[in-house]
Amino acid sequence: MTLLFRPRLSSLQLAGLLHSPPPSLCSAAPFGRLSPKSQILKPPILHSSSSNHALFATRTSNPGPTSDSARFVRKVLFVPPGLEPEEVTDDMVLPGSNIVIGPYAGDAKIKEVQFVKSSNRPKDCPRDDRPEFAMLGRSNVGKSSLINALVRKKEVALTSKKPGKTQLINHFLVNGSWYLVDLPGYGFANASEAVRMDWSSFTKGYFLNRETLVSVLLLVDASVPPQKIDLDCANWLGRNNIPMTFVFTKCDKMKGGKTKRPDENIRDLLELIRENFPQHPPWIMSSSVTGLGRDELLLHMSQLRNYWDS
Numbered sequence: 001m002t003l004l005f006r007p008r009l010s011s012l013q014l015a016g017l018l019h020s021p022p023p024s025l026c027s028a029a030p031f032g033r034l035s036p037k038s039q040i041l042k043p044p045i046l047h048s049s050s051s052n053h054a055l056f057a058t059r060t061s062n063p064g065p066t067s068d069s070a071r072f073v074r075k076v077l078f079v080p081p082g083l084e085p086e087e088v089t090d091d092m093v094l095p096g097s098n099i100v101i102g103p104y105a106g107d108a109k110i111k112e113v114q115f116v117k118s119s120n121r122p123k124d125c126p127r128d129d130r131p132e133f134a135m136l137g138r139s140n141v142g143k144s145s146l147i148n149a150l151v152r153k154k155e156v157a158l159t160s161k162k163p164g165k166t167q168l169i170n171h172f173l174v175n176g177s178w179y180l181v182d183l184p185g186y187g188f189a190n191a192s193e194a195v196r197m198d199w200s201s202f203t204k205g206y207f208l209n210r211e212t213l214v215s216v217l218l219l220v221d222a223s224v225p226p227q228k229i230d231l232d233c234a235n236w237l238g239r240n241n242i243p244m245t246f247v248f249t250k251c252d253k254m255k256g257g258k259t260k261r262p263d264e265n266i267r268d269l270l271e272l273i274r275e276n277f278p279q280h281p282p283w284i285m286s287s288s289v290t291g292l293g294r295d296e297l298l299l300h301m302s303q304l305r306n307y308w309d310s
């Protein structure tokens with residue numbers, strides 16, 4: 001079972017507050033007959049820039065209650081708290097993602113960002129009850145670049161062409177009310193065994209003990225084929241009930257020749273994810289170079305945050 005989003009209260013307490021049980025408590029629907037909603041599975045569309053396209057896709061008809069469509073929607077889309085799969089229409093799905101925007105979304109603007117501290121042990125992280133999102137992914141996948149893109153500042157988080165740049169847990173406070181957390185990457189081939197072991201205990205400790213962690217943003221490089229280490233990481237998060245959103249990075253990289261396109265690599269990875277997850281975790285395409293997915297990801301984070309806060 002995977003927790004797709006994390007409330008401040010336990011899921012069971014919330015089940016009573018919401019009109020329906022949270023999706024993690026719903027039985028997984030079989031991947032049945034494709035319905036009109038199958039349009040949602042069309043290959044993700046690459047946008048050159050996020051600034052000039054509407055946030056929502058075009059509207060199509062609502063499939064109606066208790067249909068195969070509703071079961072299909074529940075299986076492949078991330079339906080946030082406060083919405084029933086039957087209520088989902090295409091215009092609620094963020095482009096380049098499987099994320100449905102629900103009633104908790106809002107307040108997605110970033111007005112200010114402030115570096116707070118670097119910690120080399122999870123227990124040195126700020127003692128605070130403000131919610132946070134942590135960037136996780138292989139070295140060089142673009143974690144620090146994504147933070148800079150989200151806050152629209154060039155070097156708030158330090159980036160490098162060489163893997164292994166970020167070595168500590170870095171907390172950035174956004175709008176004085178929530179944190180973005182930059183983490184060291186995993187899978188850095190040149191790192192010594194000792195450094196790799198250290199990475200694993202250090203970051204695992206953070207994920208397992210950080211009560212204010214709303215969701216991990218698990219960054220996956222869409223310009224390369226699926227990597228086992230990313231799947232292992234997703235499975236580990238899933239097994240430990242740590243909510244995650246897949247953020248596919250470097251979607252601007254279109255290589256020529258026989259190399260697969262980012263949308264093809266994403267499809268391949270999602271196929272593999274489906275083997276271990278009864279429901280697709282939320283996923284979104286991004287590029288820190290073009291700004292693709294920036295506004296959409298912030299909107300998604302706002303609904304997770306507002307739900308957690310509520």
Ligand SMILES: Nc1nc2c(ncn2[C@@H]2O[C@H](COP(=O)(O)OP(=O)(O)OP(=O)(O)O)[C@@H](O)[C@H]2O)c(=O)[nH]1
Nearest residue numbers: 139140141142143144145159160164165166185288
């Ligand atoms: N084309 C392209 N390059 C990117 C993108 N995001 C990051 N990069 C480049 O990828 C390299 C690594 O970026 P970082 O943000 O430092 O990666 P990181 O995941 O923080 O790496 P570590 O700190 O080593 O774990 C840099 O050269 C970035 O310019 C992207 O969306 N598109």
Ligand SMILES: [Mg+2]
Nearest residue numbers: 143144165166
């Ligand atoms: Mg970094």
